[in-house]
Amino acid sequence: MRNVVVLGATGSIGQSTLDVIARHPDRLRLAAATAFKRAEELVQICAQFRPELAVVGSAQAAGAIEASLREVAPETRLLYGEEGLIEAASLRGADTVLAAIVGAAGLRPTLAAARSGKRVLLANKEALVMTGRLFIDALAKHGATLLPIDSEHNAIFQCLPPDASNRLDQHGVRRVLLTGSGGPFRTRPLAELEAVTPAQACKHPTWDMGPKISVDSATMANKALEVIEAHWIFGATPEQIEVVIHPQSVIHSMVEYRDGSVIAQLGNPDMRTPIAQALAFPERVDAGVTPLDLVRIGQLTFEAADFARFPALRLAYEVLRSQDSAAVAFNAANEVAVAGFLHGSLGFTRIIDVVEATLAAMNHCAMNSVEEVIEFDARARSLAEARTRAMR
Ligand code: NAD
Numbered sequence: 001m002r003n004v005v006v007l008g009a010t011g012s013i014g015q016s017t018l019d020v021i022a023r024h025p026d027r028l029r030l031a032a033a034t035a036f037k038r039a040e041e042l043v044q045i046c047a048q049f050r051p052e053l054a055v056v057g058s059a060q061a062a063g064a065i066e067a068s069l070r071e072v073a074p075e076t077r078l079l080y081g082e083e084g085l086i087e088a089a090s091l092r093g094a095d096t097v098l099a100a101i102v103g104a105a106g107l108r109p110t111l112a113a114a115r116s117g118k119r120v121l122l123a124n125k126e127a128l129v130m131t132g133r134l135f136i137d138a139l140a141k142h143g144a145t146l147l148p149i150d151s152e153h154n155a156i157f158q159c160l161p162p163d164a165s166n167r168l169d170q171h172g173v174r175r176v177l178l179t180g181s182g183g184p185f186r187t188r189p190l191a192e193l194e195a196v197t198p199a200q201a202c203k204h205p206t207w208d209m210g211p212k213i214s215v216d217s218a219t220m221a222n223k224a225l226e227v228i229e230a231h232w233i234f235g236a237t238p239e240q241i242e243v244v245i246h247p248q249s250v251i252h253s254m255v256e257y258r259d260g261s262v263i264a265q266l267g268n269p270d271m272r273t274p275i276a277q278a279l280a281f282p283e284r285v286d287a288g289v290t291p292l293d294l295v296r297i298g299q300l301t302f303e304a305a306d307f308a309r310f311p312a313l314r315l316a317y318e319v320l321r322s323q324d325s326a327a328v329a330f331n332a333a334n335e336v337a338v339a340g341f342l343h344g345s346l347g348f349t350r351i352i353d354v355v356e357a358t359l360a361a362m363n364h365c366a367m368n369s370v371e372e373v374i375e376f377d378a379r380a381r382s383l384a385e386a387r388t389r390a391m392r
């Protein structure tokens with residue numbers, strides 16, 4: 001029996017995870033679940049799964065659901081705020097933590113899971129991008145393991161021999177090929193991008209996801225974050241990471257070996273596949289995913305990634321060749337700019353302008369502690385906010 005904590009249970013990844021857990025009551029149990037604002041949804045989750053612990057965003061949100069929670073799940077303890085998230089992430093009765101909070105808000109809880117020696121199932125890529133080496137070292141120091149949930153990294157994990165991370169050369173790996181659909185604006189005339197709306201940006205052609213990652217997919221900042229994520233998870237150098245556009249999202253990524261072999265992982269674009277793979281690893285369980293029908297799909301196509309249309313991709317490689325803090329600035333500025341775009345105060349093409357300007361405005365340096373990361377993140381955010389206001 002695996003006891004699973006789901007950080008971000010009300011989100012897109014959180015919901016897919018609960019769906020997989022519900023299919024396997026004999027082997028998976030929900031130990032704790034967290035939500036931010038949608039506290040009533042958390043009450044429903046508790047009624048169904050009866051976890052030990054539930055965590056919401058604020059004392060106010062906790063007060064609002066306390067009575068109804070006691071009614072449907074009297075044994076579930078209720079906490080709130082970051083301390084509650086950290087308590088959930090390090091819960092003694094749990095062995096597995098699904099990190100699915102979006103953005104830097106997930107940093108401390110995800111790190112707490114690593115420091116508690118859990119199996120960390122990582123969807124919250126921003127936490128790893130921000131902390132890089134510090135996160136990887138924390139896993140090793142505390143005997144924790146990381147299993148990637150991001151579909152590309154989960155695919156690469158499945159295409160590599162066991163324990164190949166950080167030993168790619170020894171295992172004859174030449175490159176990892178990250179596939180990306182190209183998002184909703186892959187072929188839209190560049191002149192029209194200026195005026196696209198949040199609703200258009202969030203309408204992804206192949207994946208159904210939360211708003212922040214949907215916008216990131218439209219700017220390809222998501223693929224940029226994933227290039228950095230691949231560097232840290234697999235120990236791949238920038239030269240060993242290539243992005244290939246594959247609009248059908250059927251091949252989720254590939255590994256190319258020295259002898260010319262290329263191994264790919266395929267499946268329908270449904271996050272329950274990587275989630276089930278990681279939850280059950282090294283076994284395999286049903287994920288409720290429709291079987292892949294290649295004959296119906298007919299064609300799989302590929303294109304080169306267009307760095308001029310998607311400058312975020314160029315920035316990803318610049319960040320990897322720069323100092324640690326560049327990744328912190330990239331992520332912080334992107335979060336600020338995406339929020340500005342979603343609130344209607346920043347044009348779509350300005351998102352990456354804000355990121356690039358913030359990166360260029362800061363002196364970059366090594367990050368020696370998580371506190372340094374958090375401090376640099378705050379400085380990058382205030383610079384990015386000033387840029388966002390200036391670009392209105
Ligand atoms: P979402 O917006 O649907 O859900 C986010 C979750 O985080 C919610 O449960 C919300 O309550 C919680 N949350 C938000 N802000 C919070 C805060 N300040 N404090 C505590 N909790 C907070 O997002 P999502 O699409 O599920 O993505 C979650 C993470 O997974 C992201 O890092 C994303 O990049 C990654 N990811 C998502 C997908 C996908 O298909 N959705 C695929 C790969 C990776």
Ligand code: MG
Pocket residue numbers: 150151152226
């Ligand atoms: Mg992905």
